[in-house]
Amino acid sequence: MGFREINSKMIEAAVSPGVRLFSQRGAMLAYRGDVSFTPSVRSGQGGIMSMLGRRVAGEAAPLMSVEGSGTVFFGHGGHHVQVINLTGDTLYVEADRLLAFEGSLRQGTMFMGSQGGVMGIVRGQATGQGLFTTTLQGHGAVAVMAHGGVFGIPITPQRPVHVDPQAYVAHHGEVRNRLSSALGWRDMVGRGSGEAFQLELSGSGTVYVQASEEKL
Numbered sequence: 086m087g088f089r090e091i092n093s094k095m096i097e098a099a100v101s102p103g104v105r106l107f108s109q110r111g112a113m114l115a116y117r118g119d120v121s122f123t124p125s126v127r128s129g130q131g132g133i134m135s136m137l138g139r140r141v142a143g144e145a146a147p148l149m150s151v152e153g154s155g156t157v158f159f160g161h162g163g164h165h166v167q168v169i170n171l172t173g174d175t176l177y178v179e180a181d182r183l184l185a186f187e188g189s190l191r192q193g194t195m196f197m198g199s200q201g202g203v204m205g206i207v208r209g210q211a212t213g214q215g216l217f218t219t220t221l222q223g224h225g226a227v228a229v230m231a232h233g234g235v236f237g238i239p240i241t242p243q244r245p246v247h248v249d250p251q252a253y254v255a256h257h258g259e260v261r262n263r264l265s266s267a268l269g270w271r272d273m274v275g276r277g278s279g280e281a282f283q284l285e286l287s288g289s290g291t292v293y294v295q296a297s298e299e300k301l
Contacts, residue, residue, distance in 0.1 A: 087099075087168075087170070087187075087226045088159075088168045088185070088226045088228050090166070090168055091158065093165050093166065093234070094160050094163055094164065094165060094166055095114065095158055095159070095160040095166065096158070096159050096160070096166055096168060096184075096185070096228050097156060097157070097158055097159075098151075098156070098157050098158075098159060098185065099155075099156055100118070100120050100151060100152065100153050100154060100155050100156065100157055101154055102153070102154055104152075104187075104188065104189075105150055105151065105152050105188035106150075106151040106152075106157070106185060106186070106187060106188060107125060107148045107149065107150060107151065107185065107186055107187075107188060107192075108148065108149050108151055108157075108159055108184065108185035108186075109147070109148065109149070109161060109183060109184055109185065110124075110147040110148065110149050111161060112149075112159045112160065112161045112184050112185060113149070113151075113157060113158070113159060114158045114159060114160045115157075115158045116155055116156060116157040116158065117155050117156050118153065118154050118155015118156060119153045119154050119155055120151065120152070120153035120154070120155040120157055121151070121152050121153050122149045122150070122151055123149065123150050123152075124147065124148075124149060124150070125148040125149060125150040150188075151185075159184055159185045159228060160184075161184055161230055162230070164230040164231060164232060165230065165231050165232065165233060165234045165235060165295075166184055166228050166229070166230055167228070167229050167230075167231065167235040167254075167293065168226055168227070168228050169226070169227045169228075169229060169255065169257070169293070170225075170226050170227075171190065171221065171222070171223060171224060171225055171226070171227065171257070172224055173223065173224055174222070174257050174258060175220055175221065175222040175257060176220065176221045176222075176227055176255055176256075176257045177195060177218050177219070177220055177255060177256050177257065177260075177262075178218065178219050178220075178221065178227070178229055178254065178255035179218060179219070179253070179254065179255070180218070180219045182229050182230050182231060182254050182255065183219055183227070183228075183229060183230075184228040184229060184230045185227075185228045186221055186225065186226065186227040186228065187225035187226050187227075188225075189223055189224060189225040190221040190222060190223045190224075190225040190227065191221070191222045191223050192219065192220065192221055193219075193220040193222070194218070194219060194220065195218050195219075195220050229254055229255055229293065231254050231293075231295030231296070231297075232295050232296065232297035233295060233296030233297040234295070234296045235254055235293050235294070235295055235296070236293070236294060236296070237291045237292070237293050237294075238291065238292050238293075238294060239290075239291055240256070240258065240260055240286050240287065240288060240289060240290045240291060240292055241289060242287070242288065242289060245285055245286060245287035245288075246285075246286050246287075246292050247283045247284070247285050247286075248283070248284045248285075248286065248292055248294055249282075249283070249284070249294075250264065250282055250283075250284045252294050252295050252296075252297070253284055253292070253294065253295075254293040254294060254295050255292075255293045256286055256290060256291060256292040256293065257290050257291060258288065258289050258290015258291060259288045259289050259290060260286050260287065260288040260289070260290040260292070261286070261287050261288050262284060262285070262286050263284075263285045263287075264282060264283070264284055264285075265282070265283050265285055
């Protein structure tokens with residue numbers, strides 16, 4: 086099935102009987118055919134604790150279940166849309182950047198601080214980097230949103246990538262993430278990202294970065 090990019094801010098998705106899509110609430114721009122949209126509780130698939138954690142992190146992004154037979158056009162807020170096709174691996178994406186994804190993908194929640202310890206939790210709160218990140222695993226298409234366009238940076242064992250946490254969109258592959266500080270605590274007063282904090286991604290995979298530090 087997949088998604089087709091109409092332009093940089095809109096995608097087209099074919100809906101067929103027995104196949105389900107999920108989208109962020111308010112992402113539907115137009116549709117044709119016999120298509121239904123119903124609220125979904127799939128965002129809590131990771132269990133009660135993950136649901137609670139996502140709410141604490143301010144990332145309880147409501148989803149809509151899309152079913153029927155027809156075509157749906159998705160977009161949101163005039164943001165740039167990037168389609169990522171998964172072939173069995175796992176995509177980690179900020180919940181508020183998730184536009185739509187195919188129901189063939191298994192959804193979960195990962196605690197980003199789990200790879201950075203207590204310091205990762207503190208830094209995540211200071212940077213605005215989401216502590217609870219949506220995971221999508223399997224075979225299927227995902228559409229993510231960003232400001233000013235998205236580009237993918239390869240991550241290799243010899244070349245880890247350092248990303249401004251507020252520019253981070255998503256990543257996939259065998260990647261370890263760690264929030265680190267480039268400055269002392271006294272120097273970080275009044276600074277939320279960039280030179281003060283860095284998200285280090287190492288291993289093998291790809292990280293997707295937006296061309297702006299503006300939060301969605």
